[in-house]
Amino acid sequence: EIGLRGAEMIANRIKPDVAIVTDVCHDTQTPMIDKIAEGDISCGNGPVLTYGPAVQNNLLKMIIETAKKKKIPFQRQAVSRSTGTDTDAFAYSSGGIASALISIPLRYMHTTVESVHKKDVESGIQLIYETVRTLKSGQKFKYF
Numbered sequence: 001e002i003g004l005r006g007a008e009m010i011a012n013r014i015k016p017d018v019a020i021v022t023d024v025c026h027d028t029q030t031p032m033i034d035k036i037a038e039g040d041i042s043c044g045n046g047p048v049l050t051y052g053p054a055v056q057n058n059l060l061k062m063i064i065e066t067a068k069k070k071k072i073p074f075q076r077q078a079v080s081r082s083t084g085t086d087t088d089a090f091a092y093s094s095g096g097i098a099s100a101l102i103s104i105p106l107r108y109m110h111t112t113v114e115s116v117h118k119k120d121v122e123s124g125i126q127l128i129y130e131t132v133r134t135l136k137s138g139q140k141f142k143y144f
Contacts, residue, residue: 007086011093018059018098018135019090020128024116025050025077025103039077041105043117046073047124048103054083054091056098063100066131072123077103102127 011019027043028035041048049063067074082088083101091099104124107115 004086004089007089008093011090011097015094016090016097019087019100020059020063020131021085021087021090021099021101022124022128023083023085023087023101023103024106024109026109027105027107030107030109041075041077043105043107043115044119045075045105047120047127048075048077048105050077050079050083050087050101050103052079052083052101053081054088055100056091059098059100062134063102063127063131066134067127070126070130072127072130074123074127075105 007021025041025048026033026038028038028041029043049060049067051060064074066072085101085103087099087101090097102124104116104120
């Protein structure tokens with residue numbers, strides 16, 4: 001999709017209380033990526049949790065607590081303005097939706113040889129599953 005318009009339409013249509021968005025981010029061990037500017041992210045070290053304006057801090061805190069409790073490895077990344085993902089569309093739609101971003105590190109993004117580590121995908125799925133399990137159906141997120 002271009003311009004996050006699909007996510008914006010979904011957010012306005014279903015008006016969820018919480019959005020946990022998944023995407024990919026750069027494995028900064030990839031040649032020609034500056035780890036100082038982009039952060040130190042590696043395939044095989046777990047999914048990446050993003051800090052930034054579109055990420056609701058209490059939801060992120062809950063995801064981190066879940067990861068620690070369930071011993072799910074994770075990495076951290078900070079963005080100064082935009083995540084560049086559907087997280088932005090959800091966070092700023094329908095009056096604001098509590099949003100978080102869980103990314104899978106990817107080597108060689110936008111090429112024919114993109115690669116992720118199987119453990120990162122499995123850990124990302126487990127992290128989302130365990131986080132959603134902590135939310136009770138029909139109840140507001142406890143940090144709101």
